[in-house]
Amino acid sequence: MKTIIEPFKIKSVEPIKFTTKEERIKLLKEAGSNPFLLHAEDVLIDLLTDSGTSAMSAQQWAGIMNGDESYAGSKSFYKFEKTVKKITGMKYIIPTHQGRASERILFSIVGGKGKHIPNNTHFDTTRANIEFSGAEAVDLLNEEGKHPEIRTDFKGNMDVEKLKKFIENTGSENIPLCMITITNNSGGGQPVSMQNIREVKEVCNQYNIPLFLDACRFAENAYFIKIREKGYTDKPILEIVQEIFSYADGATMSAKKDALVNIGGFLAINDDELAQKCRNLLIVTEGFPTYGGLAGRDLEAVAQGLVEVLDENYLQYRIRSVEYLGEKLVAAGVPIIEPPGGHAIYIDAKRFLPSISPEQFPGQALTCELYIHGGIRAVEIGSVMFGKYDSEGNLIPPSMELVRLAIPRRVYTQSHIDYVAEKIIEVYEKRSQIKGLKITYQATMLRHFTARFEKIDD
Ligand code: P71
Numbered sequence: 334m335k336t337i338i339e340p341f342k343i344k345s346v347e348p349i350k351f352t353t354k355e356e357r358i359k360l361l362k363e364a365g366s367n368p369f370l371l372h373a374e375d376v377l378i379d380l381l382t383d384s385g386t387s388a389m390s391a392q393q394w395a396g397i398m399n400g401d402e403s404y405a406g407s408k409s410f411y412k413f414e415k416t417v418k419k420i421t422g423m424k425y426i427i428p429t430h431q432g433r434a435s436e437r438i439l440f441s442i443v444g445g446k447g448k449h450i451p452n453n454t455h456f457d458t459t460r461a462n463i464e465f466s467g468a469e470a471v472d473l474l475n476e477e478g479k480h481p482e483i484r485t486d487f488k489g490n491m492d493v494e495k496l497k498k499f500i501e502n503t504g505s506e507n508i509p510l511c512m513i514t515i516t517n518n519s520g521g522g523q524p525v526s527m528q529n530i531r532e533v534k535e536v537c538n539q540y541n542i543p544l545f546l547d548a549c550r551f552a553e554n555a556y557f558i559k560i561r562e563k564g565y566t567d568k569p570i571l572e573i574v575q576e577i578f579s580y581a582d583g584a585t586m587s588a589k590k591d592a593l594v595n596i597g598g599f600l601a602i603n604d605d606e607l608a609q610k611c612r613n614l615l616i617v618t619e620g621f622p623t624y625g626g627l628a629g630r631d632l633e634a635v636a637q638g639l640v641e642v643l644d645e646n647y648l649q650y651r652i653r654s655v656e657y658l659g660e661k662l663v664a665a666g667v668p669i670i671e672p673p674g675g676h677a678i679y680i681d682a683k684r685f686l687p688s689i690s691p692e693q694f695p696g697q698a699l700t701c702e703l704y705i706h707g708g709i710r711a712v713e714i715g716s717v718m719f720g721k722y723d724s725e726g727n728l729i730p731p732s733m734e735l736v737r738l739a740i741p742r743r744v745y746t747q748s749h750i751d752y753v754a755e756k757i758i759e760v761y762e763k764r765s766q767i768k769g770l771k772i773t774y775q776a777t778m779l780r781h782f783t784a785r786f787e788k789i790d791d
Contacts, residue, residue: 351377369781383740385589408629413632413635424603429598429625430619444462457718505541521679552570552591552648555573571643582603583601596631651675658750662758680737682736686767707757711736
């Protein structure tokens with residue numbers, strides 16, 4: 334394969350701090366063996382998330398200076414609205430401060446006890462907002478998507494047959510909307526095919542259920558469609574994106590991902606009545622509908638980011654740089670979800686640490702080791718994040734124990750990534766020495782953010 338270069342020059346840099354292994358052991362202990370509780374300054378390469386961690390372009394920074402901070406009717410809002418409308422084709426665009434604010438507003442209105450929301454896989458904030466409203470969040474991922482070692486093109490696809498059965502059994506009147514998350518973050522950043530989106534929409538139409546997209550990584554998903562799905566190779570990304578949204582009745586968006594900004598989000602809706610209700614709730618909790626919890630300058634940066642993310646050179650570099658890390662790990666035998674996803678590499682902690690049971694959180698144990706060994710911060714997506722408990726307090730683990738290495742957009746260079754691969758491979762070589770963990774503190778919801786752990790010494 335020919336070298337694909339970063340399609341940008343670096344105009345402004347931020348130094349990173351080097352620490353010793355001894356310092357990191359102490360720092361991690363103080364953080365309760367939870368990388369979320371580390372000071373970011375003490376992290377060398379931060380792969381905790383690709384959310385809100387993008388480097389903005391000179392044009393976006395120029396937009397920041399151009400922001401119109403009028404309380405109502407800001408010029409920046411109309412620019413933002415125009416851009417989002419062009420991409421989504423939706424009638425109503427409601428700015429929010431981030432994705433979960435869109436989710437909370439939407440599910441406070443359509444959720445509630447007795448309601449059920451299917452998705453390919455709900456991300457944790459979506460699930461939490463649905464459950465917080467009293468409704469049930471249901472995952473209907475295609476079987477392939479549940480097997481890390483199977484290499485197929487669209488492992489984020491929803492199981493359409495399961496969806497039909499689910500609707501028949503639950504009753505369409507109890508399903509206010511169906512969602513598809515593009516790309517499927519919890520399932521490995523795997524894309525959803527256009528065909529699958531179309532088929533899900535057809536089923537939704539049969540039962541009169543609106544289809545909503547959780548659109549955080551819509552451009553990355555569109556690029557996968559372009560390179561993997563028949564009939565899309567010669568289509569411009571914008572056209573692919575527009576087709577994706579044409580099948581949806583609404584979308585929740587965290588602009589912190591594919592809008593290349595550090596904060597922001599929106600709700601896009603076609604239905605008049607639902608949009609009106611969302612706006613009314615927005616005014617109570619986020620702000621006036623032309624800023625929705627953001628500054629005018631943030632809206633400018635989102636509008637510009639949404640243009641830049643559709644650039645094919647950018648997307649080619651983006652998808653390739655994640656794949657590059659994946660290839661290095663696979664070549665060394667490190668088990669990952671294959672093929673690599675769009676925004677992250679997911680290490681299969683079950684195969685990496687087969688002797689640590691889900692009760693002892695193999696994913697969390699691995700994130701600790703990556704920090705201690707290489708100063709790398711990753712996030713566990715496994716029993717800590719998604720574990721449930723039966724009435725006797727026994728863990729019901731999710732199907733996968735993963736460690737996510739999320740790659741911030743336009744932030745790290747190829748040598749940073751080479752270093753990450755090198756360190757992970759070194760950890761893999763001494764994996765038999767890694768010990769499991771037990772929880773010493775946990776919150777009742779979204780426990781992974783604040784839980785504290787201790788090493789189990791046997
Ligand atoms: C990610 C995040 C942000 C995050 C969440 C939990 C732990 C660590 C970091 C956020 C998403 C997402 C999808 C598919 C909705 C949200 C919420 N992802 N849907 O992956 O991936 O957006 O953060 O702007 O509220 O690191 P929000």
